[in-house]
Amino acid sequence: MAFNHRHLIDLSEYSAEDITLILDIAERFREVNERRIKKVPTLKGYTVVNMFNEPSTRTRSSFEIAEKRLSCDTLNFGGSSTSTVKGESLLDTVRTLCSYKIDLIVVRDKHAGVPYQVAQASGVPVIDAGDGKHQHPTQALLDLYTMRKRFGAIEGLHVGIVGDIGHSRVCGSLIPALKTMGAEVTVIGPPTLMPAMPELLGADHVTSDFDAALPQLDVVYMLRIQRERLEGAPFPSLREYNLLFGLTREREKLMKPDAIVCHPGPLNRGVELDDYMADHLERSEILDQVYAGVLVRMASLYLLLGGTDHGVDA
Amino acid sequence: MALMLKNARVIDPQVDLDEVCDVLIRDGRVVEVGHDLQMPKGVERDLTGKILVPGLVDIHVHLRDPGQEQKEDITSGTRAAAHGGFTTVACMPNTTPTIDNAQIVEYVKSRAAEVGKCRVEVVGACTQGLRGETLSEMGDMARHGACAFTDDGRGVQDSGMMRRTMDYAKQFDRVVMSHCQDEGLVGAGQVNEGAASTRLGLLGWPAAGEEIQIGRDIAVCRLTGCPLHIQHLSTARGLDMVRAAKAEGLPVTCEVTPHHMFLCEDDITGAYDTSFKVNPPLRTREDCQALIEGVVDGTVDAIVTDHAPHCKFEKDREFELAPFGMTGIETSLGLVITNLVKKGVIDWNRLVELMAVNPRRIIRAERVAVEPGSVADFTVIDPDVQWTVRVEDFLSKAQNSAFIGTELVGRATDVYVGGYATMEEGAIVE
Amino acid sequence: MNEGGNVKSVCMDEREIDRSLTRIAHQILEANKGAGNIALVGIVTRGDLLAKRLAERIGAIEGVEVPLGRLDISLYRDDFATYFSPEVHSTQIPFDIDGKTIVLVDDVLFTGRTIRAALDALMDIGRPACVQLAVLVDRGHRQLPIRADFVGKNVPSSLEENVRLFLDEVDGVSAVEILSLAPGDRAHAAPIGEKEGE
Numbered sequence: 001m002a003f004n005h006r007h008l009i010d011l012s013e014y015s016a017e018d019i020t021l022i023l024d025i026a027e028r029f030r031e032v033n034e035r036r037i038k039k040v041p042t043l044k045g046y047t048v049v050n051m052f053n054e055p056s057t058r059t060r061s062s063f064e065i066a067e068k069r070l071s072c073d074t075l076n077f078g079g080s081s082t083s084t085v086k087g088e089s090l091l092d093t094v095r096t097l098c099s100y101k102i103d104l105i106v107v108r109d110k111h112a113g114v115p116y117q118v119a120q121a122s123g124v125p126v127i128d129a130g131d132g133k134h135q136h137p138t139q140a141l142l143d144l145y146t147m148r149k150r151f152g153a154i155e156g157l158h159v160g161i162v163g164d165i166g167h168s169r170v171c172g173s174l175i176p177a178l179k180t181m182g183a184e185v186t187v188i189g190p191p192t193l194m195p196a197m198p199e200l201l202g203a204d205h206v207t208s209d210f211d212a213a214l215p216q217l218d219v220v221y222m223l224r225i226q227r228e229r230l231e232g233a234p235f236p237s238l239r240e241y242n243l244l245f246g247l248t249r250e251r252e253k254l255m256k257p258d259a260i261v262c263h264p265g266p267l268n269r270g271v272e273l274d275d276y277m278a279d280h281l282e283r284s285e286i287l288d289q290v291y292a293g294v295l296v297r298m299a300s301l302y303l304l305l306g307g308t309d310h311g312v313d314a
Numbered sequence: 315m316a317l318m319l320k321n322a323r324v325i326d327p328q329v330d331l332d333e334v335c336d337v338l339i340r341d342g343r344v345v346e347v348g349h350d351l352q353m354p355k356g357v358e359r360d361l362t363g364k365i366l367v368p369g370l371v372d373i374h375v376h377l378r379d380p381g382q383e384q385k386e387d388i389t390s391g392t393r394a395a396a397h398g399g400f401t402t403v404a405c406m407p408n409t410t411p412t413i414d415n416a417q418i419v420e421y422v423k424s425r426a427a428e429v430g431k432c433r434v435e436v437v438g439a440c441t442q443g444l445r446g447e448t449l450s451e452m453g454d455m456a457r458h459g460a461c462a463f464t465d466d467g468r469g470v471q472d473s474g475m476m477r478r479t480m481d482y483a484k485q486f487d488r489v490v491m492s493h494c495q496d497e498g499l500v501g502a503g504q505v506n507e508g509a510a511s512t513r514l515g516l517l518g519w520p521a522a523g524e525e526i527q528i529g530r531d532i533a534v535c536r537l538t539g540c541p542l543h544i545q546h547l548s549t550a551r552g553l554d555m556v557r558a559a560k561a562e563g564l565p566v567t568c569e570v571t572p573h574h575m576f577l578c579e580d581d582i583t584g585a586y587d588t589s590f591k592v593n594p595p596l597r598t599r600e601d602c603q604a605l606i607e608g609v610v611d612g613t614v615d616a617i618v619t620d621h622a623p624h625c626k627f628e629k630d631r632e633f634e635l636a637p638f639g640m641t642g643i644e645t646s647l648g649l650v651i652t653n654l655v656k657k658g659v660i661d662w663n664r665l666v667e668l669m670a671v672n673p674r675r676i677i678r679a680e681r682v683a684v685e686p687g688s689v690a691d692f693t694v695i696d697p698d699v700q701w702t703v704r705v706e707d708f709l710s711k712a713q714n715s716a717f718i719g720t721e722l723v724g725r726a727t728d729v730y731v732g733g734y735a736t737m738e739e740g741a742i743v744e
Numbered sequence: 745m746n747e748g749g750n751v752k753s754v755c756m757d758e759r760e761i762d763r764s765l766t767r768i769a770h771q772i773l774e775a776n777k778g779a780g781n782i783a784l785v786g787i788v789t790r791g792d793l794l795a796k797r798l799a800e801r802i803g804a805i806e807g808v809e810v811p812l813g814r815l816d817i818s819l820y821r822d823d824f825a826t827y828f829s830p831e832v833h834s835t836q837i838p839f840d841i842d843g844k845t846i847v848l849v850d851d852v853l854f855t856g857r858t859i860r861a862a863l864d865a866l867m868d869i870g871r872p873a874c875v876q877l878a879v880l881v882d883r884g885h886r887q888l889p890i891r892a893d894f895v896g897k898n899v900p901s902s903l904e905e906n907v908r909l910f911l912d913e914v915d916g917v918s919a920v921e922i923l924s925l926a927p928g929d930r931a932h933a934a935p936i937g938e939k940e941g942e
Binding site for chain 2: 091
Binding site: 027028 | 821824832835836865
């Protein structure tokens, strides 16, 4: 068993074996997270910088918890405290941070490609915590973890992703990873929310007819309507969006008996999902996804820092 | 003072010349072209093995002067132009302030006369401040030597304004050069809409955003009769529209850049190298092929560089925040020789038409030919020298080229402007 | 191919291992005055199997079921930065260790670092009343002030040697072997199932 990646940026570079390894190790960390003392000394002495250049609550807190449970020292960086506000370039900021002899950078940025640029400028391992409309690999991993936990395997599952495909960094990582793991993927949404070439990401089917697609799906993955990132107005109203693409109690009748509902959060109740579906005891995996986020992030940190002999004298 | 250029292979389709001969120049003009010429006294240069052509002209260059001299200025930009083999460049008006009045036209021309290493023709703005609202003083600028008009960098968005611009400009016998970009359709587009935008998670800059304005401007050309020149054309369909307009007999010309011919959207990798961020964006491989076919069949009139220098710090940042544009004036000739002439796609005659004859015609510049009486603006090319594009060799202040590291064949070694050498054996003459 | 080097000698065969485990089972019961408050925790990847065998023997002797757990110490190692293996096994301790006498079980006691890590791991899980250590082989060369309470066999060895336990359950054969260490190698437990590949 070997893990030969320095960064977690482009999930399409990860093989099925790599992804399986991450999920297996995440499973191992589940035991740690269920103890009274939810902390192991594994990464003691490593310094991880959480560089969040755009607002994020859940991804940032999930990373911070993962780091602390592995005993990393963490430095949270971003928001109004960033030097970029004072005119410093992002890459100069990265070079400055690297002078502190840090070991890994977690990057969230609203611009696509920034994690790669940070990796080039810093020389330390980088985890992409979401870049623009490009990728969000740890979100995809936690989704895969959740699906595998529920169904035992990802291969053969039919996953439908519903909503704003074109502006979704989750799709940029999740669709290629689902294909790597052998799932079938249907993307569902109005044409105004589709990327130019969804098949290039790996989508097997593209449709705007949610009701026709729903009965085939094992996983119904509802994307958040990212109102802050929609240029112009790609649909007439939230009401019409909910009418055509909302997962409602009424629409549940079309679902397979064991089909589950995922959502990357935060929820817009009444838009993508109604309360009944969001809180559905059997079907909703939404809170399990959040928990899985800590596990796969612990696994990612563990694997990327493993064997790095800088920072710590063994 | 006399200058004798001996033993070069002289190529000039204007006078149907392609043979090894001598060119005698006196007081900036050609006196005689022939074999075994003699002169009583003067400077003699042996150009055996080289090719001599009418001086190359690049009619789409951003010299950034006045106002953005940290990127480039007239001194560095014209040195780079000479280094690339050009005797004349036409500079774009999107400077700070905009070249939208005669005073600034005069500034550029006088500064170029003082420090320039090539001739600088000035393209004035169509509208004041490139805002697309009020016509600029095109008449006054034309009197002070503006060679054409454009709102390059942005394009005239409103169709009525474009019609007014072209209606007004036609009285001065100047072309209106059009940067075709429909802002409504393009928005904040970063890369070609399609594979690149999907793969990289960047907003798409659709081909239709360019084609819709090419179509509109051809229609306005038909309406007004004003000569129209489509700038940095990048799509196959856009080229078809120009082809059809020419067949119809409309006064329409167009230009393409080396980067749109020799690079495509697939060259933009997950490294998000901002050198590849240009406007219009790199298109599909099929578009590249169509542009090359247009170069061959005559639909494309001119090869230009859209030389767009930027500071390293401006490009060394987030892809979506980096400015559009790449340099090109020092790589253009080598790229065209390597990718088109050496591969047998076009011959040297066609290169001379695309890079010297037609560009002069479009900017209404005096004809330059290898014949007695002509101004002695010549470019001498070593057709076989192999070289690698290197940052250290650029004379431009900028380094934002996507061709760094590319192996090329052929480059200019000597350049003469009005009978004076601006470059000899690859070195700028100070 | 055996990455651990050439076999120099077999210092315990299957019967000797059996006899030692039986003796240790009796010693544990004797020292603790019965099986009342004890629980066995084996360190993966061979100690857990030994713990299981010990639990069976104690059960047979006393007629009670002793709580049995397995402990993975990979998250507690002190050489994470230099010798990294992405393999993480699972810790399964399906009982409350608070107040219990925990008998840690490992195959070969060498530098003592594994036991140090195991003690830390155990303390994160709970607060045992007492921790004792049972090992099948003590090969010496301690680097930490740690000693075993119950030892199957003391095997003097040099630092150029590796002492490895193979067990029928995972390796298809049971034996303790002394192997010569190839230059640059370090002593560590055999990967699971290594014998089967020979």
